[in-house]
Amino acid sequence: MTELRIFPIVGIPEVRPGDDLASLLCAGVADQGEVLLTGDIVVITHKVVSKQEGRIVSIPTEAVYRQLVEDEAARIVRRRGDLVIAQTRHGFVCANAAVDRSNVEAGSAILLPIDPDRSAHRLRTLMERATGTSLGVIITDTFGRPWRRGLVDVAIGISGLPSVVDLKGTTDTHGNDLHVTEVAAVDEIAAAADLVMGKATGVPAAVVRGLSLSGNGRIADLIRPPEEDLFR
């Protein structure tokens, strides 16, 4: 029986460019009397990763912020008043091209990591080396959705995990083929971890324990190809 345990990694200090984030995360786990185990998935909000990578820009005025959103957008999907839904260079479609002014000093904004999979891979390698385990890592951001109110966390970078869990070729309990069933497990894990992280609490990471998932997926494979996209 699969049973999940999800616990936050607390006590991470404000992260600065060049900090050893992997060590901070491992120390945070240890400070709670826990150890990372093989199979654990470490989920981290991109904000601390972006800060560690120096992806912070000054936005002295609203006009500068607006221009930054335009610059970060590879494609504008919808625009209404000040609201811009845009596709980033990574392929993510979200508000303001993911340029974020929360959880950063006033007058600054945080950009996404340039290559979130590489960021995840680097963190995974360092944490695996420090702990002698085999891990998964998910870097998250908080996105709105069409049609439904409210924000949810999703995966924007992964390492050691499948991009989707493909049930093709399996059958349900009634023998029906599940021929088009791909589960976005990494997004479900990102959402689950957010439940213990929160937007206002300064907890930037969590551990999800109990899943047996491994793989070598790329976040790019979670992006719907343009020819399948009915909402361009």
Added chain:
Amino acid sequence: MTELRIFPIVGIPEVRPGDDLASLLCAGVADQGEVLLTGDIVVITHKVVSKQEGRIVSIPTEAVYRQLVEDEAARIVRRRGDLVIAQTRHGFVCANAAVDRSNVEAGSAILLPIDPDRSAHRLRTLMERATGTSLGVIITDTFGRPWRRGLVDVAIGISGLPSVVDLKGTTDTHGNDLHVTEVAAVDEIAAAADLVMGKATGVPAAVVRGLSLSGNGRIADLIRPPEEDLFR
């Protein structure tokens, strides 16, 4: 520190119209040596709820299925070939107006409950009475998303929970107002529970323990109003 535990409710037999689903769920929990505790959130796939409510229809041919999708749709949002993205009478936007042919006998389809909040409320009341606890209940379905591949579970009916968790008026750790931050916690919980339920395993329910959420929300409040909807 918030820590979550999520465990599946196993051993639920194939549900038939009129079955006492609340008792089946409580018995499933007890069979695992667990008891429901106040604050637990019981997450249930709508399929067993719909079966219990007799929301199963015969679809002898593909044409009958196609017509059923049209009939269930309150509004067609997009159409390409056989793929129909439609809004249901409840307001949910999803593939095939949520008419589902998996996890049901071949030649049949499952419809959504007519009033999923009421279904959730009834189950909650019965389970609370049986266990002397105060619970939350979420009924889920599995939806695709624009722009991102893969399916995730979302809430389609709730009881004893807030529709969104509103962080308005709170600040992040840098003192920035979180003035438009509403978290769709019930969708994050639905996604989290799916990680232990799965599409192919016949596990229709799970318990999420460790959150302190209560409220009196309606799923209708999670639907984005048309005037805010940029993807109609």
